[in-house]
Amino acid sequence: MLILHNTKKPMKNATPEMTLDENLSGNPMPEKKNAGRVLLFYSSRFGHSRKIAGVVADEIRNSGLAVDVEELRHGATIDPRRYVGAGFIVSVRYGFFSSALYEVVDAHKAWLDATPTLLMTVSLTARKPEKRDPAKHSYTRRLLKKTNWTPTRVDVVAGALEYPRYGAIDRACIQLIMLITGGEADGRSEVDYTDWDGVRGTARSYAKEVIESEGRALTALAS
Numbered sequence: 001m002l003i004l005h006n007t008k009k010p011m012k013n014a015t016p017e018m019t020l021d022e023n024l025s026g027n028p029m030p031e032k033k034n035a036g037r038v039l040l041f042y043s044s045r046f047g048h049s050r051k052i053a054g055v056v057a058d059e060i061r062n063s064g065l066a067v068d069v070e071e072l073r074h075g076a077t078i079d080p081r082r083y084v085g086a087g088f089i090v091s092v093r094y095g096f097f098s099s100a101l102y103e104v105v106d107a108h109k110a111w112l113d114a115t116p117t118l119l120m121t122v123s124l125t126a127r128k129p130e131k132r133d134p135a136k137h138s139y140t141r142r143l144l145k146k147t148n149w150t151p152t153r154v155d156v157v158a159g160a161l162e163y164p165r166y167g168a169i170d171r172a173c174i175q176l177i178m179l180i181t182g183g184e185a186d187g188r189s190e191v192d193y194t195d196w197d198g199v200r201g202t203a204r205s206y207a208k209e210v211i212e213s214e215g216r217a218l219t220a221l222a223s
């Protein structure tokens, strides 16, 4: 797992409310009053990226921030007054990410460029360690080039192979791709290639970055 870094200008926003969010892993987690809030979008066909989003949300909450998790849909928007950071956990399907991702990035590009942001791309190509370098992962590279967006953190995450959940056409297509690329081609298989410790580590590092950015913003306000 390889991660890209860059440093962003500090942004500050906090929501003065106490909530009890039901996170995606099903555990209600109390949120700290006045905790900065992060928005996590996920785009998921068979639920794997949604599961990753749940784990990322748990880690960020454990770092002391509040988190909202939302499915990335067409027309999705971000209220910049409400959030101190935003993350996107998006899977690849036949070479493409959801077009809703491009729409939301385009609509909020200036805010995203000035805010700590996390991009996690989820794909089967990334089951091969050498493809987890964002610069060598063609889908991620193309996304970043097309949007001209530089997330603070980019993580290329290996997804899951879940043949029993696919329809006949998808199963045949994925089997063919797996045969060509030397992967698991038994149509009854289910393989989770995700490095879950890596996902948690990235989430913690990202949360730290958000907290540091908030701190810089507060210092700037006080001076």
Ligand SMILES: Cc1cc2nc3c(=O)[nH]c(=O)nc-3n(C[C@H](O)[C@H](O)[C@H](O)COP(=O)(O)O)c2cc1C
Pocket (backbone or CB within 6 Å): 043, 044, 045, 046, 047, 048, 049, 050, 091, 092, 093, 094, 095, 096, 122, 123, 124, 125, 126, 158, 159, 160, 161, 162, 166, 170, 174
């Ligand atoms: C129909 C289908 C098409 C896929 N296309 C690609 C692809 O083009 N490249 C790739 O690396 N992985 C591809 N994958 C793998 C998915 O990105 C991977 O299974 C991921 O875990 C799916 O996550 P999701 O359930 O959140 O959508 C495909 C999977 C399916 C089922």
